[in-house]
Amino acid sequence: MAVEAQGSELVKVVVLLAAGVIAVPIFKRIGLGSVLGYLAAGLAIGPFGLGFFADSQAILHVAELGVVMFLFLIGLEMRPSHLWSLRREIFGLGTAQILLCSAAMTGVGLLFGFPPVVAFIGAMGFVLTSTAIVMQILGERGDLALPRGQRIVSILLFEDLLIVPLLALVALMAPAELAGDGAARSRWLDIGIALASLAALLAAGIWLLNPLFRVLAAAKAREVMTAAALLVVLGAALLMQVGGLSMAMGAFLAGVLLSESTFRHQLEADVEPFRGILLGLFFLSVGMSLDLTVVAANWPLIVGGVVALMIVKAVCIYIVARLLKACHTEALDRAVLMAQGGEFAFVLFSAAASARLIDATVGANLTAIVVLSMALTPIAIIALRRLAPKTALSLEGIDEPNGLGGSVLLIGFGRFGQVVCQSLLARGVEVSIIDTDVEMIQSAQTFGFKVYYGDGTRLDVLHASGADTAQLIAICIDDRAAATVTAQLIRHEFPQARLLARSFDREHALELVHAGVDLQVRETFESAMRFGEAALVELGVPQDEAAEVVAEIRHRDAERFELELVGGVGAGVSLLYGNMQQTPLVTPKPRAGAKAVEPAVEDAAGSA
Incomplete structure (x- = not known):
């Protein structure tokens, strides 16, 4: 029986790899991008497709490590001085976009007939843009290092930080009957654990990581260096998770702390293969998690929610971008690129369900809306690229030749x-x-x-x-x-x-x-x-x-x-x-x- 169980697990691994290997090249070939290929492959092999997998959430929990490693690699590129130079974009641009989007989308939830608490939670889940999808598209386009890409990365970082106060807010909004006599004490204890975890990570990054890698480099054991790189990423993620914070944010902070290290490029090379595989697995699991029975049963609400929330969020992002002096082309591109909900919405909805702020049906509907918005984003990007009129070449401040006479x-x-x-x-x-x-x-x-x-x-x-x-x-x-x-x-x-x-x-x-x-x-x-x-x-x-x-x-x-x-x-x-x-x-x-x-x-x- 054990042999049969092992064989069954191996079949699942083979199916996952085959789905990605087949779908992604096809979708890239026809110009739809790798993200949509993974999502379609996940839908095809998931519980609502061919049925190779019955529990997509179990795979999603493992696949979230792809996002964790992705943010670690981003952190390696974000030296503290560079991160400090982006502080206005992170806290200024990020705050303005989140406030306007959350207010507008809460209004959309109220118009759809949801109670205020449910409308607010749904809106905040949709505010949290998908870091994985946006970063993947930026990377494929080569925009990560460009100023417009850096502004988007800054907003994403601020949104990732936002999950922490949102989870605390959900706990505060929980019905009174869920809270015991020691509720207030428990909340203060949770805050203390979170701060202690953060302090421990910063201390380890400053005083332990570089000496550790120097010792391992002197041992000249390449496989140990690779294991140490994974240990740093997963250890930082675990420490933040124990403190009730975001795993991805822990990995990002670990990357920032190692960004000035002489071992930075070695760490990047060691983690990159795992990041690519796990991130692909993440997109596959998101595709699997789209519950087609829920969509079929509540399709007017879900389709209307997807369309309304994506349009409202895109309009809000465009307005903020234009108010903060972005050109029309950049503002429109940012609006379409960030108009979806993200993977942290699943975490927020799960916490809200545990706190009895939303019921199972509402949670399934909100999850379906977020997943559909993630799947539609690559298509929206392609439509924008093909349908948007070509921008006229601006020659402002540039002279054309007229009567030049050089030798x-x-x-x-x-x-x-x-x-x-x-x-x-x-x-x-x-x-x-x-x-x-x-x-x-x-x-x-x-x-x-x-x-x-x-x-x-x-x-x-x-x-x-x-x-x-x-x-x-x-x-x-x-x-x-x-x-x-x-x-x-x-x-x-x-x-x-x-x-x-x-x-x-x-x-x-x-x-x-x-x-x-x-x-x-x-x-x-x-x-x-x-x-x-x-x-x-x-x-x-x-x-x-x-x-x-x-x-x-x-x-x-x-x-x-x-x-x-x-x-x-x-x-x-x-x-x-x-x-x-x-x-x-x-x-x-x-x-x-x-x-x-x-x-x-x-x-x-x-x-x-």
Whole structure:
């Protein structure tokens, strides 16, 4: 029987993994995102789908560790100084959003006919945005480190802190018959335990964690370091849970306390695999917890509640964002992204049910509303992205070229163009610069560079930028096709200027030479050749011999390029990769004065 039980548990593990592995790639492929894939997979295998699992709540309790580890990793990125710099966003923006949303959604609950206490608890549960879903979407979009992402993270942190006073408030609102003679004493005892747990965590983080990891690092046992990382995360979560506080907040504080540690990156690498698996399990369990029988029995209330609460919360978030000087695009994105209830709502509803503030039916309805809102969030984000009108490019504070007259016209002021510009400015050369990246232009202005907004593929822009009087035009844009078009246009319209261009690979270099550039530079070669020469020297090869090897590589690459220029792409590649012999020099007949320098390191296809 024990063997059969073990086999049954193993089947469940296999089903969980298979559901995620199958659903997530499909949903990402069709553009719906991984979160919705996990939720759909959980619904499919849960008690209201194929019925592989009867108790989704048991899985949800384990899966909450994914959120715990997620917040630990966020804490590792939040150094105390950085966290202090966000204090206005955390307490100012977070407080304003919570107050307005809670008041408005309590009103919605009252309009739906709920008693004031039930309406308030339902509203506060919906105020607590899903940290897991929002952070996952921000991570997939690459917005976590951006200012708009940091503001959202600040609000999420404040909402996570809010669960503590909300649970205390639920205990205070409990009916009098639930409280014994020692109720007041018990509440003060709970507060004391919570403060003691918090103090113990802070003391351990300040005085124990770094010495512990130094000892373990000296032992050179990698598996012990991984175990210690998990011990820190789970221990901090357990300590906060014992104190009646949020497990996720305990893990976050542990991460903050270790953010200045020299072991920060090691801890992040050790915890990351567990975080990903458990967070996926969390989304699966949320999908399983959607009780379709409750939805079917009370669908007018649940559907109306989901729509009303999401719209009201989104409107409130938008209003707060606009009042605090966010642009329309950022405010709208934040409103849609945070318009759902979150995982801490389940904790709040469970506590309210234990305190007899809500009955089982109301709790099931509120839980279904929150779960549906979480499932609808990825769809709402996709709809916003596809239906929202494209924002017009704002050129406020940015000038367009008009009658520029520098001796050099630089097109493109990215990383490559900035380095090129330094040499010219160091010799006092007058340089006119144009680019189409508004954010980069604004950033360059803060460093004293005057960059004009202009598209180098347009003839009128080139005339306004002084191309007809420039002695030299440098094409440094990070767009292969646009660079070729610009080179062709400049060579035809402005023959007086020497034309230099940045190329991306061998094929692009050939395109530019045929377009008539006087010199093209493949962008990666010089650094790669210096790197290779330094590697040889570090291996003990004499400096002069290493230089000879590099010179020989340059010579062979130039020969191959000339062969390809005359005979077509690939003519010289077969000579090099076929027998690695010295290839004969073939003199091409390109445009007079054309050169090819700094060829890129090639791969087997010769495309670099």
